Amino acid sequence: MKAYVYGADGPAITNIPKPAPMGTQVLVRVRACALNRADLGMTKGHVHGSRGGVGTVLGMEWAGEVAELGPEVKGVKIGDRIMGSGAAAFAEYTLADHGRLFHAPSNMNFDEAATLPVALATMHNAVVTNGALQAGQSVLIQGASSGVGLMAMQIAKFMGAKLVIGSSTDAMRRGRLQEFGADLAVDSSDPGWVDQVLAATNGEGVDLIVDQVSGKVASQNLAATRVKGCIVNVGRLGGTHADFNFDLHAARRIHYIGVTFRTRTIEEIREIFAEVKKDIWPAVEQRKLQLPIDKAFAFDDIADAFAHMEANRHLGKIVVSL
Incomplete structure (x- = not known):
């Protein structure tokens, strides 16, 4: 599969093996991903928490469809439209814990859904x-x-x-x-x-x-x-x-x-996602809470997406579609 990987010469689109879900992991067919400031630092080799450096698949926010389920997954099924956060988002497939995702509202396309999980x-x-x-x-x-x-x-x-x-x-x-x-x-x-x-x-x-x-x-x-x-x-x-x-x-x-997500356990992150669903999810579904898309790029142009972020003239999210 294609992925945006930080290598010895910097970030580049690379072919790597498709991951396999284990335990509570879901394999996601990524349809769109959104850029965040931490991603920009990691394209320069910076470490963000436990991630970064040569060999890192970049990205932390995505929307897509459930492709496979680990044996302990609950709450989702194959084919569900979902959005979430976690490591290695800038790829055709990524893994996500079942407690670190949301069901994408039916009134949102994948680009729109990808802007929301981190925020x-x-x-x-x-x-x-x-x-x-x-x-x-x-x-x-x-x-x-x-x-x-x-x-x-x-x-x-x-x-x-x-x-x-x-x-x-x-x-x-x-x-x-x-x-x-x-x-x-x-x-x-x-x-x-x-x-x-x-x-x-x-x-x-x-x-x-x-x-x-x-x-x-x-x-x-x-x-x-x-x-x-x-x-x-x-x-x-x-x-x-x-x-x-x-x-x-x-x-x-x-x-x-x-506060930071870098030192939180998966149990703590699951609780955060559960609190979002409890307190404000109806407002998300009604599109009372949403973010503008400043510009969308094709995955093959992901380097241009990062150049657009580094120019620092955007308002809203920068999205890459797969």
Whole structure:
């Protein structure tokens, strides 16, 4: 089968053996896959959790059909249209644990379905489970113009947030955040953004910040969060090390929570997928929670898809169809 593999000379489409499912694994005939920032790093040889380096089949998000079942699989059957996340997505076939997938809604094509698994799982876990957002509260999404950021704003609004603020350093993207639930858009590269957040919250700060940027905004986030508020650290696009105002953190008694899928067990990931299904799945089926496709590419042009992502001018997901 064809797969996009990182080799000694970089990533390339390569012929490799088709995998066979074991235990709770499902063999998926991939019809579409979506790009994520971590994939871009791995095309340069970076390691993401336990994956990366020479020999790695790239990709982590897909939609397709069940082709074969492992002997312990429950909840799906051969021929089901499904979408999910996991290793080695950029291939004609991939393996997935039966608890790490969703049934693709009948009103979505494969390209559309491929955009959703990572964003739904990541941001339900950040906004609802760890952020404990309640109806009537306020939330700031740092890095709101990314695919997962757009989903975070939609989930927050769906869960009843009274004020949703999104940040982006790009004026064009900032101008479109309202389409995805933002009541206010701020530029996190502007030193005055904290004052804008405070003005919008009667000087108190937001109840919750979901931070995909970190780096230089870390201490600014503390100033923009209310006393006894919460910050959930999801991403570190702005850097993994920076100044942190420990005194302000203590004075505001802020709950600061770090999350990642890289160190989670399969049991923990299954629980995250189950919580998505329990809390927000009807909204997914009704297309109240969805992501725009910025551009779609054929699998043979997957290198062009990554060049498009690296140019960093897109809004929404970049999809590759097989």
